[in-house]
Amino acid sequence: MSNQATEEAALKANKLAEQHGIDLSKLPKSMDMSAESITANVHAINSYCPDERMKFVFKSLVTHLHDFVRETSLTSEEWMTAIQFLTQTGKMCSDIRQEFILLSDALGVSTLVDTINNAKPPTATEATVLGPFYTEDALEVANGDSIASEGKGDYMFVEGRVLDTKGNPIAGAIIDTWETDGDGLYDTQYSNREKPDCRGRLFSGEDGSYSFRAVVPVPYPIPSDGTVGGLLKKLGRHVFRPAHLHIMIEAPGFEKLTTALYMEGDPYLMSDAVFGVRTSLIVKPELVDDKAITKARGFKEDKPHAYLKQDFVLATPEEGAGARKAMRSAASATVTA
Numbered sequence: 066m067s068n069q070a071t072e073e074a075a076l077k078a079n080k081l082a083e084q085h086g087i088d089l090s091k092l093p094k095s096m097d098m099s100a101e102s103i104t105a106n107v108h109a110i111n112s113y114c115p116d117e118r119m120k121f122v123f124k125s126l127v128t129h130l131h132d133f134v135r136e137t138s139l140t141s142e143e144w145m146t147a148i149q150f151l152t153q154t155g156k157m158c159s160d161i162r163q164e165f166i167l168l169s170d171a172l173g174v175s176t177l178v179d180t181i182n183n184a185k186p187p188t189a190t191e192a193t194v195l196g197p198f199y200t201e202d203a204l205e206v207a208n209g210d211s212i213a214s215e216g217k218g219d220y221m222f223v224e225g226r227v228l229d230t231k232g233n234p235i236a237g238a239i240i241d242t243w244e245t246d247g248d249g250l251y252d253t254q255y256s257n258r259e260k261p262d263c264r265g266r267l268f269s270g271e272d273g274s275y276s277f278r279a280v281v282p283v284p285y286p287i288p289s290d291g292t293v294g295g296l297l298k299k300l301g302r303h304v305f306r307p308a309h310l311h312i313m314i315e316a317p318g319f320e321k322l323t324t325a326l327y328m329e330g331d332p333y334l335m336s337d338a339v340f341g342v343r344t345s346l347i348v349k350p351e352l353v354d355d356k357a358i359t360k361a362r363g364f365k366e367d368k369p370h371a372y373l374k375q376d377f378v379l380a381t382p383e384e385g386a387g388a389r390k391a392m393r394s395a396a397s398a399t400v401t402a
């Protein structure tokens with residue numbers, strides 16, 4: 066390149082950089098990188114980030130990522146396998162399928178993030194992972210109505226109250242609930258899905274009460290036709306989740322609660338593929354073999370049904386913040402002990 070061409074190229078590059086608020090002359094020199102120097106250089110060039118939180122997160126991310134590559138002596142083939150895996154994972158995602166959340170779940174990241182961010186005071190209902198099957202399009206159902214169409218599984222009636230930590234009822238709370246049908250599938254896993262099923266949205270009454278008809282959830286394998294299923298197979302892990310009913314509750318003045326109820330006696334309680342089970346969320350529905358009650362609760366057939374009574378206790382933002390502060394203190398005490 067001639068001197069003039071070099072100067073022109075430099076002018077052009079400086080002009081382009083200025084448009085993004087960057088002074089090329091002040092950037093650290095990132096040449097002749099070695100396995101030892103690369104990390105510090107990436108930190109140096111990222112240090113211009115105006116967002117302090119983002120700068121902090123990326124410094125940690127790059128540190129751990131580089132250390133991971135060095136510690137494992139990652140091969141080029143393994144790196145490419147990872148790139149292809151992530152590419153395929155992205156391609157599996159759609160409006161009703163989230164393979165990345167599933168990946169996060171299967172690697173325990175979702176539970177970790179949830180634990181750090183959603184710690185609740187002991188008097189409030191514990192949170193657990195959202196999972197990949199929540200959809201926005203659940204239909205609104207009145208209290209006592211069914212979230213599942215007829216024939217989707219064994220009958221279950223669920224009722225209880227939404228309360229604050231002092232036991233006062235919370236009226237008008239939005240309750241989203243979703244579950245598998247009796248075959249262990251969410252509605253979104255059927256290619257011929259025409260409308261939401263085994264999911265619904267209802268509101269707590271003046272006394273905080275709610276009730277709905279549903280089906281008894283069953284254990285199910287997380288989708289194994291995608292990248293995550295393939296990964297778990299290679300890791301020698303099973304893909305099952307214990308039976309559960311998802312619940313998400315929102316009410317003004319309270320922290321949103323994303324949780325689930327797990328059925329006692331399920332064989333996968335201790336080895337949930339996505340690490341979501343908490344002891345306080347294990348419930349034991351009772352069997353009701355009384356035709357009059359079955360009829361009164363609106364079930365079509367007069368066969369026995371499961372009955373699940375469960376209150377949910379919401380924490381205020383202040384109570385939640387206090388619980389998270391206490392958790393962080395306990396964690397740092399453990400680290401320094």
Ligand SMILES: [Fe+2]
Pocket residue numbers: 196198306309311
């Ligand atoms: Fe689930």
